[in-house]
Amino acid sequence: MSAKKSKSLVRPYGDTTGDGMVQVSFTLPVPHDKRAEGAAALLAAKMGIEPAMVVHAKPMGPDFTFFVVYGSVSHLVDLRDVQVVERDYPLLSPKEVNSAIKKGLRRPLVVVGACIGTDAHTVGIDAILNIKGFAGEKGLEYYSELTVVNLGAQVAVPELVEKARLHRADAVLVSQVVTQRDAHLHNTREMSAAFREAFPAERRPLLVVGGPRFDELATGELGVDRIFGKGTTPGEVASYLVSALVPVPTTRKKAS
């Protein structure tokens, strides 16, 4: 592809540009027979996969059949229509984070983190907060200018608010992994509402949630300042906290 205009329109790529090839697998609640395979091909066609090749069909017990389907999808995506949250803050090294806080805040920045509700999965919050860190980056506890209070799992919202007040949190980090019955969304809304009630707007800590199944665009709907999705690293969170909370020092050695 050479022309700029055509680059914004994309189709899936199998082994030839524009072939549109995709592969899907699914189960239908029907016994395995010819009709079941036909149903799989029909479903694929309705998904825009046409012609569809039902390359594998396997009975799973008497009542279900598992399918693998390959085919060319008729849909196109215009990259200009894509909406994502682009990183709108500079990525800083731990050293730069520490020095920015030192100069801009002149005190450690306090972060209180927790898994709220019944969520017992501390994987996410620990990946961001524990020194051990994630993806080769050390967690926020490693940053000398960050004071980290990790409340761990299954923290009740009132307790989180209380601890945030006690520790004078600048930011509250909440991780939500369990998504059954949209628990992560309910919990987050409950949390943000509680903070709005407990703090005057200008004193409210920055509210940040993270988890693998959040929509990063849903900040307004959930009442939080930032949402981080899957694969977020501690460095990204630290950099964001600096950009959101640390005033740029007014006296600088060099004008930028």
Place this chain on the structure above:
Amino acid sequence: MSRTTNPTPDPRRMLDLDPVTVRRARALARRAGKPVVNLAQRHTTVSVERAVLRLAGLEGADVEGIPWVNRLVDVVREQVGLEHGVALPVWDAMMREGDDLTTLAQRAAAGSVDFQIPEGKASTYAGRIARKDVSAGIRRIDASRRQRDRLIEKFGDPPAPWIYLIVATGDIYEDIPQAQAAAREGADVIAVIRSTGQSLLDYVPEGPTREGYAGTYATQANFRLMRAALDQTSRELGRYVRLTNYASGLCMPEIAALAGLERLDMMLNDSMYGILFRDINPVRTFVDQRFSRQVHARAGIIINTGEDNYLTTADAVEAAHTVTVSQLLNEYFAKEAGLEDWQLGLGHAFEINPEIPDSFRLELAHALLARALFPNAPLKWMPPTKHMTGDVFRGYLLDGFFNLAGALTGQGILLVGMMTEAVVTPWLSDRDLALQNVRYVFNAAGGLREDFRPAPDGFIAERARQVLGEAVDLLEDIVDDTLLEAIADGTFGLMKRPADAGRGLDGVFRKADGYLNPAGDLLEERATR
């Protein structure tokens, strides 16, 4: 499913460990654990006391769903404290009031019973009747164990490794057909995952339940329903399908008792998991642990320990020795409570970062070390979770290597890995694909263990010796420092848990002179009356 029925080669011949070091490791584990056992013996908890009442037959709940055992223990605690145990004041009041246990609990909750700590003859009498009533529960546990033995004899015992599958719908009536389907697909062990948050409830919910988050509540009625369904399926399949649940969290002693009564076959039961991963107070945990393990020992239940969890938070290579240390401690605590080797499903996991060189050889070394250290324990082998990225294709390959490591090192209980780990709760197709993976590996390589002898001075043997050496060093530090301090310092799973903090501490009581717990006595004495 084709699984090798060849005699298991002696794991100690696969890996030559220095017997002096092994003995030293066990001796250190004993020295580290003994003070904790002493501590446990000096204390009781609200949940231990409630378990006593459950064994005496107190069931049911009030209109708010709070079990009568909670109501009764709370009133006794308020009036006379729990330092003497619940048995003396309760049976003393029963004798005086002429009530049965349920009526007494109801009246006590309504505020119309005055409890006292009986003395002299009244105390001896109350103690004797309490023992008689509680022993009926112990004998029901004994009867359940005999029933299990009979059914295994009748239906047949599947060969190792036992294929372990999880169901977790939140609704017991959905769980049952899923569990039966899983058993038909090849599962030898069904684990019903508990609802998220149950571990922090200080009561056991009542009745059949249909509302759970990411799992189903552990209740006596749910246990009974599921066991009955699996008995039916066992008969149909010609092999005894085992049922697993969780004796963990704040109600561990009670859940252990219910499991014994309702003939569950395995229970997750780790000496430190609640402390580290649920922030439950260490003293509360160790007291509850000891009682629950005594019950499991009596009930012939296989415990599964939770070392795999450390590796989900700590690095599986750097922290490999903490798994070994925890296994040794779990073994000590288990043996002290009366469990036998065949009941020790000590946990470990395939959690090494697949990006690092020789990761599979390291996994083999760690798995073989566990196998050689505990040659007569079944060992519970847990699949990768931490490095399952959402790339289900790569995940399927990792699970294949996990299964291969399990086959090569003779693991007794194989938890089936799902390629959709970290993506969704397993779909029907995920389970089917996962079982195909297991079947392929055990068909193709189930007998490979016979040919597999790591070179005595090779990478695998050296690594195993290194991990054992590090475990001994850590145990030495723990002995010097005390286990409670080590837990407070974040030795396990990088969690720091001081002994004077954590949930459930207010439910711990130091035993007074004259403390009586007929269930504890019957279990310690291995008596039936």
